[in-house]
Amino acid sequence: MPILLNASSLKTTAILCLISINLMSCSDKQSPQETSTSTQQIANKTDNMPPSKASTVDKDDVYTMQMKAKPDFKKMQALGRQIFFDKSLSASGTLSCASCHDPKFAYGSPNKLATQMGGADLKLMGARAVPSLRYQQNVPPFTEHHFDEDIDESIDQGAVGGHDWDGRASTLHSQSALPLLAKNEMANLSQANVIAKLRKSSYATQFRDTFGTDALNDDSKAFKWTTLALEMFQQDPQEFYPYNSKYDAFLRGQIKLSAQEQRGLAAFNDPQKGNCASCHVSRISNTGGFPAFSDFGIIAIGVPRNNQLTVNQNPDYYDLGACGPERQDLKDKPQYCGAFRTPSLRNVALRKAFFHNGKFNSLEQVIQFYVTRDTNPAKWYPKNKDGSVHKFDDLPKQYQGNINLDAPFDRKLGDKPTLNDQEIRDMVVFLKTLNDGYVVKAAK
16 A cells, blocks of 8 residues: 555554644655654644544553643754663663664664564563664554555555554554563663663753753653654654655656666566565555555564574464564454564665564565465475474464465465566565665766
């Protein structure tokens, strides 16, 4: 589904319902990096929403606090940057948000580890790979019934949205709270523990100047201010959604893609080949917004178990994504077991660990898995004692009916894969055009 970037279409997105006036203008055809910024108008737009849309707004009162205090947007961003890079806010004193979400790697993982090490002594292995924080500004809160007005608002597109691999965080500020308190990440014991460190920080005065002289007095409110500042930092277009890749220049008509890049794009879009664009939308939306290369949908594709992860040393442990164990509100809805939120493919060529469990280490492997999962499952899955292939080994049998069977997953054992080796190479070359930071050469 197309990704919505214009102000009118953002009404269905809770976070941007509340702060979109701060971020972009109302022109449908403006490209993202050309939008204007106002720091004066922050409005709650949920009053006139239909109940089904208003109900998706985050249940906490962070935005209520924001509207009441009306803190300066630029000050919040500056404070959020301080917090994001502050290692002292972790239990170990050596781990910041930026340690795992490195700006040099599009705010994603800085290394090839499947998951990162954390905890009070940095000896606890995470359970999931680190996602990039770029191009998250238009992710809607999770809903089981998504209606996209940019396509056809009468069509129910199913479960969509939310932050993190399982979509459990409705907003960027609720997502920001999770690593601060997770025992295998920054490992703070409580919100009060975080705020005690902030009171001692070199920027405590800056915190009070941003949110008020009493901003650090109450632990609960101060923690909400903290996560709001982190959220606002992630609304910096140049840092988090610059839309300045080679592909963006191509969409603007500034350059042409090479013959190989064009072939890769064609295979990417072709429903009978890669069929990637069915989830990783590649076209400009009907309202003029550039694609985030994700429809933010929830999907199960049967990624092989990664036995390098500590949690997977327990044979009875399964990461079921949207239905647990981290997420609890959907635990009684088995149709979501094994499903994870579709990530953006922007800057994907900078990654060295892929999928929610970091199972694969190269784009070539990922694409090969997609096109041979069903034609040659022995390449990816272990064998049972009787010699048969234990296909979908990281998902209990009762949930395997959830696994996606759309192309390229519509083949059978022994069939010809939808992509050959050359087409896979072409697609990898195309995906590299999604890296940010491309500079268009001036015409001579």
